[in-house]
Amino acid sequence: MVGLGTMGAGIAEVFARNGWQVSGIEVTDAALERGKSILVRSTDRAVETGKLSTADRDDLVGRIEFGGDLAAVADADVVVEAVFEDLATKRNLFADLDRRTRPDALLATNTSSLSITAIAAATEHPERVVGVHFFNPAPVQRLVELISTVLTAPETIERAQQLLDDLGKTTITCADRAGFVVNTLLVGYLNRAARLYGEGFASREEIDAAMVEAGNPMGPLTLMDLVGHDVSLAVLHRMYDETKDRLVAPTPVLTQLVEAGWLGRKTGRGFYGYGPDGVTDAPGPGPKARASRAGELPxxxxxxxxxxxxxxxxxxxxxxxxxxxxxxxxxxxxxxxxxxxxxxxxxxxxxxxxxxxxxxxxxxxxxxxxxxxxxxxxxxxxxxxxxxxx
The missing domain is CATH 1.10.1040.10 (N-(1-d-carboxylethyl)-l-norvaline Dehydrogenase; domain 2)
Incomplete structure (x- = not known):
């Protein structure tokens, strides 16, 4: 497992839960310790909620070896990458992995927005590169998007499908396209919600309440604050660059939030304000709503x-x-x-x-x-x- 941020540590836990021996790799000692702490918090929480016994937790953690040397991939059957979402970084990494791994090793990227084809093309053996888009938190979320490219061999997809089945995941298969299935639909919906708010169509509270009433677990603006506006903005840019569809061109209020450093919950401000006790009454960044149009929601x-x-x-x-x-x-x-x-x-x-x-x-x-x-x-x-x- 190369990259032990929130997603990488979670994916490492998924494999270890299912009996795999895992080498978790990070580039710095600080990142390695952070990855360990993410894993410990997750497994401790599973013990507290009765989802894991103490003995199973100890066995799980014992199956993960942490280190900073890519030489550990030499004998790997599967390498999953979850490093920073930067295409050049991932291309360089996969070129290196291609040289270091056995010819029969499966190489998988967990990217949520970048071109898997471009990543695979950096290797000498692009036929063994596949996308496996896990969802956060990976130990809990059942869904994985399995993405093939024009370069992926059919047997690679079959092998990856069997692997994900064995991990207890539910997969949907798709081709390499910006946003894949879920983010294409989700981020487009979120961007429209932000646009309606930014244009004064309705207040943030009216938009969120209407969608909760329609059966969603939370409103779109609250969800964007939770995801992080920098994350949404990056995915929208990738989708717009590929499709030139103005519906996924980042709406101005979203760009302004990122420029202002109001990234959502993680910075304490987004569409809403956040304090130690939860949502505050801080005013939103948009104009006053034209209440006459709120009735058109949802x-x-x-x-x-x-x-x-x-x-x-x-x-x-x-x-x-x-x-x-x-x-x-x-x-x-x-x-x-x-x-x-x-x-x-x-x-x-x-x-x-x-x-x-x-x-x-x-x-x-x-x-x-x-x-x-x-x-x-x-x-x-x-x-x-x-x-x-x-």
Whole structure:
């Protein structure tokens, strides 16, 4: 396991929980100690909650050897990378791993936003490089996105799939595209929420309350504060660079939050303020809301989100089941196609048509698949058929 930040330490724990001998590697002593402390806190918490016995915890920790020398990868069957999200850093690392590892070793990157193809192309054997996007916290979250590139050998994907199955993970497979399945949908939804807030469409409280009422575990602005605005901004930049879709161009208020150092919970300020006792009454960074439009929530957020889901299906990038699995397991959000069934394709189309009429953005154009569902004699039956066939 190369890189022992929050994700790397969590992935190391996942492997050790399942009987693997793990070498955890970091570049500095301080980073190594931080990785150890993350692992200790996680496993101690598992003991306290009864999910691990003390003996199992000790065995788990005993299966992980910590060090700072990449020479440890020489005999590895699998190498997973979770270092800083910088393409040049990852390319250099994978070129080095390619030279140091056995020819039959599986090389995997946990990147959430960078091009896996570009990372693989830095090696002499790109056919053995694959993406395994774990979700945080890795020991708890069941979902992993398994990503192949045009260079990945079919047997590499088969091997990675079996590995993740053995680790008890639920996988969705996809090709190498900015954001993959989950972040493409999630970050687009979050960016729109930030845009609506920044344009005074509704207050932060109204936006968040509407989406919680719609069944989400937390509102989008609260979630962005939790994730960190620097993280969201980096993913949006990557998605926009690849697609040039203005819907994923970072909204100005998000860029301003990052420039101001208001990164969310980790800095004490974001869309909300945070103190020792939780959320404070600090004012938000946006303009005063035009309350007359708050009544259009939550459809103002749900229609574009569902439209994006149907575009993804229509482009054959993911199936309804993969999308439902990804968003429900990875984000704890209601299954999108359940939401579509509840609202009705015709109602969602009408809302999306209104949004497109106002924005004139090509990305807001209703998905062809949404139009076809709405035009069916019985849209509900057509939606059931779509979910069963794909």
């Amino acid at each position: 459809m103002a957020l749900l229609a574009p989100y569902l439209n994006s889901c149907l575009k993804m299906v229509g482009s054959w990038y993911a199936t309804p089941d993969q999308i439902d699995t990804g968003m429900s397991l990875g984000c704890r959000m209601p299954k999108p196609f359940d939401v579509l069934a509840q609202l009705g394709p015709r109602e969602v189309l009408a809302a999306q048509q209104q949004i497109f009429a106002e924005s004139a953005e090509p990305g807001d154009r209703p998905a062809l698949l949404l139009e076809r569902l709405a035009a069916a004699d019985d849209p509900a039956t057509a939606l059931v058929a779509l979910r069963e066939v794909l």
